[in-house]
Structures are given as C-alpha cells and as structure tokens.
Amino acid sequence: MKIHEDFSKIIHDPYGYAANLNDEKKIVGTVCSYVPEEIILAAGATPFRLFGSFEKTRLADAHLQSYGCSLAKGVLEDALAGKLDFLDGVVFTHTCDTMQRLSDIWRINVKDIFHLDVILPVKLDTESARAYYRDVLQTFRVELAERLGVTISDDDLRRGIVASNRIRRAFGRIYDMTAQAPGILQGEELYMLDRAGMMMERNRFADLIEETANKLSENVTNHTGASAPKRIFLEGGICNYPDIFNIIEESGGVVAGDDLCTGFRYFSGLVDETNPDPILAIADRYIRRISCPAKHQGTTVRGERLVEMARERQAQGVVFFLLKFCDPHAFDYPYLRDTLEKAGIPVLMVEVDDPLQGEGQLRTRLEAFMEMI
Amino acid sequence: MAQNDEGKEKRKIKATGRMKEIMTSYYIDAKTAEQTGKKVAWITSGGPVEPLIAMDIIPVYPENHGAMIGSSKMGVDLCLKAEEMGYSSDLCSYARSDIGCAPVSGGPIGGLPKPDMLVCCNNICGTVLKWYEVQARYFNIPLFILDTPFTHVGFSAEAKNYVKRQILEYIGFLENATGKKFDHDRMREVGKLSLEGQRLWQAVLDMAVNRPSPLSAFDAFFHLALIVTLRGTQQTVDYYKLLLDEMQERVSQKIGAVANEQYRLLWDNLPIWYRMKWLSDKFAAENACLVADTYTTAWCGSMKYIREDDFLDTMAEGYSRIYLNIGVDQMADQVIAMAEKYAVDGIVMHSNRSCKPYSFGQYDIQRIVAEKTGIPTLMIEADMVDARNFSEGQVETRIEAFIEVLKGKRRTLEK
Numbered sequence: 071m072k073i074h075e076d077f078s079k080i081i082h083d084p085y086g087y088a089a090n091l092n093d094e095k096k097i098v099g100t101v102c103s104y105v106p107e108e109i110i111l112a113a114g115a116t117p118f119r120l121f122g123s124f125e126k127t128r129l130a131d132a133h134l135q136s137y138g139c140s141l142a143k144g145v146l147e148d149a150l151a152g153k154l155d156f157l158d159g160v161v162f163t164h165t166c167d168t169m170q171r172l173s174d175i176w177r178i179n180v181k182d183i184f185h186l187d188v189i190l191p192v193k194l195d196t197e198s199a200r201a202y203y204r205d206v207l208q209t210f211r212v213e214l215a216e217r218l219g220v221t222i223s224d225d226d227l228r229r230g231i232v233a234s235n236r237i238r239r240a241f242g243r244i245y246d247m248t249a250q251a252p253g254i255l256q257g258e259e260l261y262m263l264d265r266a267g268m269m270m271e272r273n274r275f276a277d278l279i280e281e282t283a284n285k286l287s288e289n290v291t292n293h294t295g296a297s298a299p300k301r302i303f304l305e306g307g308i309c310n311y312p313d314i315f316n317i318i319e320e321s322g323g324v325v326a327g328d329d330l331c332t333g334f335r336y337f338s339g340l341v342d343e344t345n346p347d348p349i350l351a352i353a354d355r356y357i358r359r360i361s362c363p364a365k366h367q368g369t370t371v372r373g374e375r376l377v378e379m380a381r382e383r384q385a386q387g388v389v390f391f392l393l394k395f396c397d398p399h400a401f402d403y404p405y406l407r408d409t410l411e412k413a414g415i416p417v418l419m420v421e422v423d424d425p426l427q428g429e430g431q432l433r434t435r436l437e438a439f440m441e442m443i
Numbered sequence: 444m445a446q447n448d449e450g451k452e453k454r455k456i457k458a459t460g461r462m463k464e465i466m467t468s469y470y471i472d473a474k475t476a477e478q479t480g481k482k483v484a485w486i487t488s489g490g491p492v493e494p495l496i497a498m499d500i501i502p503v504y505p506e507n508h509g510a511m512i513g514s515s516k517m518g519v520d521l522c523l524k525a526e527e528m529g530y531s532s533d534l535c536s537y538a539r540s541d542i543g544c545a546p547v548s549g550g551p552i553g554g555l556p557k558p559d560m561l562v563c564c565n566n567i568c569g570t571v572l573k574w575y576e577v578q579a580r581y582f583n584i585p586l587f588i589l590d591t592p593f594t595h596v597g598f599s600a601e602a603k604n605y606v607k608r609q610i611l612e613y614i615g616f617l618e619n620a621t622g623k624k625f626d627h628d629r630m631r632e633v634g635k636l637s638l639e640g641q642r643l644w645q646a647v648l649d650m651a652v653n654r655p656s657p658l659s660a661f662d663a664f665f666h667l668a669l670i671v672t673l674r675g676t677q678q679t680v681d682y683y684k685l686l687l688d689e690m691q692e693r694v695s696q697k698i699g700a701v702a703n704e705q706y707r708l709l710w711d712n713l714p715i716w717y718r719m720k721w722l723s724d725k726f727a728a729e730n731a732c733l734v735a736d737t738y739t740t741a742w743c744g745s746m747k748y749i750r751e752d753d754f755l756d757t758m759a760e761g762y763s764r765i766y767l768n769i770g771v772d773q774m775a776d777q778v779i780a781m782a783e784k785y786a787v788d789g790i791v792m793h794s795n796r797s798c799k800p801y802s803f804g805q806y807d808i809q810r811i812v813a814e815k816t817g818i819p820t821l822m823i824e825a826d827m828v829d830a831r832n833f834s835e836g837q838v839e840t841r842i843e844a845f846i847e848v849l850k851g852k853r854r855t856l857e858k
C-alpha cells in the first residue's frame with residue numbers, strides 16, 4: 071500500500087514542515103516519549119519530537135564529550151546551529167544521565183525559547199511514585215500554560231487526551247494488522263508513520279492515520295502472505311535508520327512488531343478518558359505502559375513483557391538495536407537476551423552509531439540470522 | 444639524598460595505619476556476617492546509610508569495591524568478564540567490574556560478602572539503578588530504590604514530599620528484611636554521629652587552605668573510605684579526630700603533602716584509581732599539589748540541609764541535593780567557590796568515560812570558570828577503573844604543558 075505523501079514529506083524535511091506550521095501554531099520540542107504530549111496539546115501547541123540531523127557535530131562537540139550518544143549530540147548540534155528556531159520552547163524529562171546533562175547544557179546555552187524540565191519519578195511501581203507523578207504533571211501543566219500564555223482547563227486536557235488516544239488506537243490497529251499480515255506495510259513505511267506521528271500537527275495526523283488504518287484493513291483481508299519471510303520483532307532505543315528496515319526485508323525478514331523508543335512504545339497504551347482526574351489518568355498510562363529501561367517497574371517486568379510481546383506477534387526472532395553509548399538499553403541487553411533465549415526465541419544484537427557504519431557487515435549478520443531462525 | 448628520604452618520611456600521614464586496620468576489620472566483619480547472624484546490605488555510595496547502621500545491618504559498597512579493584516589494577520580483567528557476559532564496554536567500569544566479579548568471586552578481596560538486600564539511591568546517577576537491578580536478579584534478593592528527583596535548578600515541594608514518603612518506606616523495608624522494629628532513639632544517635640563525622644571530614648579537607656597544604660587530593664581519596672562506608676559510627680568520628688589533629692600538627696610544622704608546593708590545583712571527578720601513585724608523583728615532580736577536589740567533598744556538601752535534631756526528616760533534602768544531583772551551572776558555582784577557598788592556580792578535570800553524570804557538562808564548567816575567574820583548566824581523558832582508556836604518554840605531555848602555562852602566568856604576574 072502506498073502511504074500518504076504527507077508522511078514522507080515531513081520525514082524528509084521535518085524542520086521545513088515545522089517552520090511552516092509555526093505560522094499558525096506554537097511548537098514545543100520534546101526529546102523523549104515520556105514528555106506528556108496530551109498536556110501540550112491541551113495548551114493548543116504541537117509537540118515536536120527532536121531527533122537531531124545526523125551530520126557533523128562540530129558545535130555540540132564543544133559541550134559533550136565523544137562518549138555521548140549521537141541522539142544527544144545531534145539534538146544539541148541542531149539547537150546550537152539555530153536550526154530549531156521554529157520552536158517556542160523545549161521540554162526535557164528525567165530519563166538517563168545523558169538526558170539530564172543535555173537538559174542542563176541546553177538550558178545554559180540555548181536562550182530565547184523556554185525550557186522546562188519534567189522531573190519524573192524513576193520508579194513506577196509504588197503509590198508514592200504515582201502520587202509524585204501526578205504532582206509533577208500538574209506542575210508542568212501550570213508552568214507550560216504560563217510559558218505559552220494560555221490557561222489549561224480540565225476540558226482542554228480531555229481534548230488533548232482524546233486526540234492522543236485517537237492516534238494510539240489507529241496505531242494499535244495498524245500494528246495488529248502488520249502482525250497478522252506482515253508485509254502489508256513495508257518496514258520503512260511503518261517507520262515513517264511512527265516518526266510523522268511524533269512531529270505532525272496532531273489533529274491532521276489523527277485524520278491521516280485513521281484513514282491509513284482503514285485503507286489497510288481493506289488490504290489485510292486480501293493479503294495472501296508472500297513467500298513467508300521470517301517474522302522479526304525489534305527491541306531497543308532510538309532507531310534513526312529507515313535503511314535498517316530495508317535491510318531486514320532484503321535479508322528475508324519482515325518486521326512483525328517493535329518496542330523501540332521511536333516506535334510502538336511511543337504509541338502503546340491508552341489514557342483512560344473516563345477518569346475524572348485527567349492528570350492522574352495521563353500519569354497512569356505512563357506508569358502502566360511498557361517502560362523504557364531508564365524507569366523501574368520491577369526487576370523482571372521488562373523481560374516478561376518482552377517475551378509476551380514477541381509471542382503475541384509470533385516473532386521468530388528478536389533483533390536488538392542498541393545505540394552506542396546508550397547506557398539504559400545496554401544494561402538491560404544481557405538479561406533480556408537470556409530471558410528471550412530461555413523462552414526459545416533467538417536474539418541478534420546490532421550496535422548502531424551515527425552515521426550508520428558497516429552496512430555490508432550488518433546485512434551479512436542479518437542474513438545469517440534469518441537463515442538460522 | 445638522605446635528606447630527601449627524611450623529608451619523605453616526615454610527609455607520610457601516620458593515621459593511615461589506623462585507617463587500614465579499621466577497614467580490614469570492617470571487611471572481616473562483613474565477610475563473616477553469615478556466621479555472626481548479621482545482615483548485609485549493599486548500598487550505593489550516595490545512599491543513606493544511617494538507617495542501616497541504626498538497624499545493625501552491615502553496609503557494603505560496591506563502588507568502594509570498584510575503587511579497590513581499580514587500585515589493585517584488576518579492573519581490566521573484570522571488565523572483560525562483564526563484556527563477555529554481554530555488557531557493553533561503554534558502561535560504567537564500577538558497574539562492569541562488580542558485575543564481572545560476582546559470579547567468579549574475583550578481585551582483591553575475593554568478592555564482596557553476599558548481600559541480603561540491596562539499597563539503591565539514584566542521587567548519583569541512573570547507572571546504579573540498572574546495576575542494582577542486575578544484582579537483584581543475580582542474587583535474587585529484595586531491592587529498595589530511594590528515588591531522589593534530579594534538582595536541575597531547585598528542589599520542588601512535590602519532590603520533597605516524595606522523598607520523605609520514601610524514607611518511611613525505606614524503614615518499612617528494613618523492618619521487613621530484618622524482622623526487627625526500627626529504633627528511633629538509636630537513629631537519633633546515629634544521625635548525630637553522622638553529622639559529626641561529616642563536619643570532621645570537612646574540617647580535615649579544610650586544612651588544605653594552608654600553605655603548604657598538609658594533604659593532597661590523593662590523600663583525601665584514601666581517607667575518604669570511612670565517611671563513605673561507616674558514616675554514623677563512633678569509630679569514624681574518632682578516626683577523623685585523629686586525622687584532624689595530625690593535620691593541624693602538620694600545619695603548625697609546615698609539613699606539606701608535596702615537598703616544594705609551588706602550584707595549587709583542584710581536581711574534578713573521580714580518581715584514576717590505577718594511576719594514583721603515578722599521577723601523584725608526576726604532579727609532585729612539577730611542584731604541584733592537588734590541594735582539593737570536588738569528589739571527596741560530596742559526602743559533606745549537603746550538610747546544610749540536614750538538622751541534627753531531626754535527621755530522618757531532613758535527610759530527604761540532604762540526600763537529594765548532593766553534588767551530582769544538581770545542575771551543571773550549580774556545579775560550576777561550587778567549583779568556583781572551591782577554587783577561591785583553596786586559592787588554586789589551576790583545575791585538573793578528569794573527563795571520565797565511565798561517569799557520564801559527572802563528566803557531561805565539564806566543558807561548560809570549564810568555560811564558566813574561565814570566564815568568571817580566569818583560572819585555567821587541564822582536561823584529562825581517562826577512566827577511573829578501566830586502564831584501557833588511559834594513555835600515559837598523552838596525559839604526561841598534557842600535564843607538562845599545563846604546568847608550563849601556569850609558570851608563564853606566574854612570570855607575567857611577577858613582572
């Protein structure tokens with residue numbers, strides 16, 4: 071199926087898109103899937119996820135050592151180079167050590183736009199953490215409204231929640247369909263949908279993604295299932311490489327699901343629209359959602375849920391994408407690998423860095439993996 | 444020559460022997476805990492140890508273990524072990540060496556005593572959270588996380604509430620783990636001793652304002668062990684009294700840590716454990732003394748938030764506002780304050796691959812310090828435990844070049 075051209079347009083020129091959008095909307099930069107985008111939407115602004123553009127990081131190198139991840143560097147580079155001038159503000163959340171320091175460095179060096187920290191709890195499995203989560207989001211609501219010069223009522227929040235949920239529901243359907251009939255969307259197309267969903271004006275995006283889901287559902291019934299490629303589940307952090315999806319497909323695989331920071335994890339789980347306390351409802355979604363490794367939901371939860379997800383998607387193998395210097399994911403890898411292998415699911419680990427190096431070798435490894443599973 | 448040796452003898456710190464005794468008997472206690480029926484808790488270096496002491500639980504510090512592994516130059520081997528297990532070589536080398544050590548009982552003391560429980564406070568980094576999760580699975584024991592929200596620009600009321608609630612949860616956790624009731628009277632005593640220990644430790648470090656400084660950062664790295672591990676005990680208080688007396692004595696006799704102190708420097712970040720002697724000789728040979736550092740003061744830097752008569756309640760704030768849990772600009776302010784207090788001529792920053800929260804932001808601190816004070820900085824790229832990330836030739840050249848800069852500055856000043 072051909073996806074709407076607006077998706078590819080925004081992927082190819084995100085900043086150009088944002089600059090245009092900025093004429094009518096406030097834009098708030100975000101760095102992580104933990105930024106509560108419902109609240110930004112409630113303020114009438116558009117959340118815009120920053121990924122950095124992967125060029126030379128000459129300016130960022132004066133602030134971050136060589137052992138910082140390329141995401142942090144790329145984002146900082148663009149900010150220092152003035153490429154993000156379309157932003158009205160930026161919001162950081164507490165995740166890993168690199169993000170903490172990136173937030174500081176940004177605050178000290180990037181002036182002219184507002185900067186907010188949402189210092190979320192790190193553990194998500196206690197009542198006190200839940201209460202704190204709610205408090206922090208409430209403070210964020212007040213601070214953001216102040217910075218944007220608006221007020222945010224409970225009804226505004228509910229509208230934000232509904233908009234985000236529409237998108238999540240559509241993604242849920244799309245992911246279910248790709249699991250059922252992998253190949254109805256190419257991996258690269260799915261990647262574009264994911265990304266666009268983190269940057270595009272959300273009402274427009276919600277319309278487009280629903281339309282996409284509807285169209286796909288017509289295709290899914292007719293789908294005959296090509297030459298039975300190997301079903302692969304992707305696990306890991308930031309994945310900035312659409313090429314990887316092509317390589318997987320060319321090696322005889324098909325992406326049957328993912329748990330990437332820049333993939334399904336962003337869209338998974340709904341906010342309860344009936345909760346009388348919308349802020350608590352937003353907090354609860356984050357608390358229950360599959361967590362990022364920088365958060366703690368218990369010592370064995372991530373492994374259990376990963377096995378569950380891989381099974382649900384009938385994955386024949388799991389491929390890890392670990393971004394170089396990304397500590398939280400690197401710490402979890404050995405244990406997740408062992409847990410998967412114990413469950414009889416083979417694992418391949420790929421370390422990626424910017425720019426993507428050794429494509430030939432990557433292809434060979436993926437091909438070998440596909441043959442083996 | 445003979446005279447030189449005599450000077451060297453005079454410069455040795457005598458309390459060192461006592462310190463070694465205390466640490467040895469502490470590790471023996473910990474290692475035999477199983478026989479004596481005592482519980483052992485592993486705890487992060489920035490974690491609140493006082494409730495453990497009050498509960499008679501023996502605290503053990505994997506980071507201190509990491510330092511010992513580094514000092515005994517066993518770091519590379521154990522890091523490799525962790526890498527074989529699948530841990531990336533880019534992860535913190537304290538974590539890697541400890542994780543590598545557990546299954547083989549390796550390292551200088553044949554592995555740490557097995558823990559009954561884990562206490563992880565993330566006020567120093569997010570690494571410890573992941574590291575303690577690994578060990579909680581490995582040993583299959585309960586893990587308590589004290590989550591101290593990052594204080595980029597300040598400590599919010601909601602964060603304070605949250606940490607306070609967790610202190611109560613912490614106590615509940617310890618009661619569960621030991622089957623004993625928490626003794627609040629004992630806690631008050633321990634709290635007092637903890638603060639007294641911290642004050643004495645700060646007083647020892649303050650001695651470095653004298654010229655020549657009676658101690659160097661290398662000495663501080665060594666004598667730090669007690670304020671980290673046995674904070675809250677009488678033993679620690681007694682020891683630092685002893686050490687303080689000796690320092691005062693040295694000051695009155697003008698005995699310096701470095702024979703001919705010409706340049707006074709401030710060290711930033713963790714030590715390079717496997718190169719302590721080499722570095723110390725190197726700087727001494729240049730007549731430079733590292734009089735102070737940002738690392739060893741971290742254990743008394745947030746005293747101002749803690750009230751002696753209400754330790755338990757106020758420690759929420761004290762433990763949340765420690766050096767690594769604050770914003771880079773606040774860190775720069777502290778570096779400047781220290782540079783002024785100890786009247787240093789230069790700053791040596793260890794850009795430590797292992798410790799991202801300590802190292803990211805150093806370039807900005809360097810710039811802020813230069814703008815506000817004009818004090819020059821030397822940046823050394825290394826790692827605290829993993830010697831593969833240390834290039835002797837490069838570091839040597841950079842130190843020499845830096846001293847030349849300081850000499851040049853001094854010449855211009857004298858003109």
Ligand code: SF4
Nearest residue numbers: 139166168395396397
């Ligand atoms: S979680 Fe990983 S990818 Fe994200 S900022 Fe931290 S180190 Fe970089």
Ligand code: SF4
Nearest residue numbers: 535567568570797798
């Ligand atoms: S990352 Fe830094 S603060 Fe954390 S354990 Fe390692 S050395 Fe210590």
